[in-house]
Amino acid sequence: MQKKATKTEPWDLKSVLLHKIKERGGYINCHAHLDRAFTITLKKLDMANHLMERKWELVDEMKKKSSEEDYYHRIVQGLDLMVAQGVTATCSFIDIDPVSEFRAIKAAVRAKKEYAKKIDFRIINQTLKGVLDKKAREYIEKSLDYVDIIGGLPSKDRPYPDKHLDYLFGIARETGKMVHMHIDQENNPKERDTELLLQKVIEHNLQGKVVAVHAISLAAQPPAYRKMLLPLLKAAGITIVVCPSAAVNMKEVPFKSHVHKPIAPVVDLMQHGVNVALGVDNIMDIYEPFIDGDMWFETRLLMEVSRYYDLDKVADIATVNGKKALGIT
Numbered sequence: 001m002q003k004k005a006t007k008t009e010p011w012d013l014k015s016v017l018l019h020k021i022k023e024r025g026g027y028i029n030c031h032a033h034l035d036r037a038f039t040i041t042l043k044k045l046d047m048a049n050h051l052m053e054r055k056w057e058l059v060d061e062m063k064k065k066s067s068e069e070d071y072y073h074r075i076v077q078g079l080d081l082m083v084a085q086g087v088t089a090t091c092s093f094i095d096i097d098p099v100s101e102f103r104a105i106k107a108a109v110r111a112k113k114e115y116a117k118k119i120d121f122r123i124i125n126q127t128l129k130g131v132l133d134k135k136a137r138e139y140i141e142k143s144l145d146y147v148d149i150i151g152g153l154p155s156k157d158r159p160y161p162d163k164h165l166d167y168l169f170g171i172a173r174e175t176g177k178m179v180h181m182h183i184d185q186e187n188n189p190k191e192r193d194t195e196l197l198l199q200k201v202i203e204h205n206l207q208g209k210v211v212a213v214h215a216i217s218l219a220a221q222p223p224a225y226r227k228m229l230l231p232l233l234k235a236a237g238i239t240i241v242v243c244p245s246a247a248v249n250m251k252e253v254p255f256k257s258h259v260h261k262p263i264a265p266v267v268d269l270m271q272h273g274v275n276v277a278l279g280v281d282n283i284m285d286i287y288e289p290f291i292d293g294d295m296w297f298e299t300r301l302l303m304e305v306s307r308y309y310d311l312d313k314v315a316d317i318a319t320v321n322g323k324k325a326l327g328i329t
Helices: 013-023 045-049 052-058 060-065 068-084 103-114 134-142 161-175 193-203 216-220 223-235 244-248 266-271 295-306 311-318 320-326
Strands: 089-095 120-126 150-152 179-183 210-214 239-242 276-278
Touching: 013 295, 013 311, 052 060, 068 089, 068 103, 089 103, 089 320, 103 120, 134 161, 150 161, 161 179, 161 193, 179 193, 193 210, 193 216, 193 223, 223 266, 239 320, 244 295, 266 276, 266 295, 276 295, 276 311, 276 320, 295 311, 311 320
Parallel strands: 089 120, 120 150, 150 179, 179 210, 210 239, 239 276
Antiparallel strands: none
16 A cells, blocks of 8 residues: 655755745845946956955056946946845945045935835945045045945054044944944954954944944954954944855965854854844955855855854844844834
C-alpha cells in the first residue's frame, strides 16, 4: 500500500524570506550614491584599485564633466532599479561642493518630485570636501533647503573629525533633521570613530537622530571593547547601516587584530538591541565597479558573512529597521 505523502518544511528559504520582506512593506535601501552610479568604464577600471582617500579626488574628473542632466539620468536610473525590486524607500548621498556645485543636488530634487508616487526618495548632502574648508561649508549651508538628511564624512577632516561632527551636529540641532555619517570604514583596529560619534551624539543631545554608515572597524576591535560600546550605542539610539558588498571589498590594513569578518558585527549589534539596517552603497562607479544595487544579493551576503540566519530579524533589517534609519514613521 502506497504511503500518504507528508507535508514537508519549505526548502526554498529565499522565497520564505522575500515573503517576510514583502509582508513588512518591501525593501528599504538606507545607503547609496546614485549621482555617481553607472559611471565605471573599462578605461576607468584601474582606478578602483586605489585607496578610498585617493578616490575622493579621482572622482572629481567625472563630477566636473557631469551636467545637471547627466546627474538626473543617473539618479533616475538608480531609482528605477530600486522600484523594480520592490524597494519602497531609498536615500542617496548627493555631491554638493565646489566641484559638482549645485548640478547634482538640483537633479536629485527634480527626480524626487517626479518619482514621488513611485518611491520615497530622501536626499542627503555628501561632504566629500569636508566641512572645515570655508568654500565647502558655503555649499553645504546653501544645500540645506534641498536635503532631507544631513550627511557627513568625519575621516575627510582628519586630524579634526571632532570638529567635523560638531559642525554638522550643530546644523542638525538647528534644522531638526536626521544625520547619516560615514564612519569606521577602514576595517582598522586603530580606527575608533564610532566611539567618537557616540560621544558627540550625547554631547549634542541627538539621541535617536543619528545613523552610522558602515562601522566596519567595530568588528576589528577586541571583544571586550565592543562589549563596552554596544550597549551605549543602543542607549543613544544610533542605527548602524550595513553595506555588505562594500564592506567585504575594503582593502587590508597592515595592523594586527583578532580574527574577524570584514563587516560591522551584525550578530553582536542585534543581540545588544542596536538598530541595524541595510544599504547598497556605490553602484558601478570607481568606488565599487561591480556592485549592481541588488538588494537580495546584499541581504544574502549579510547573512552569509555574518552567519546570521534569523529570518524574521533579517527581514526587519531589510525593512522596518530601515524606516527608522530614514525617519519614516
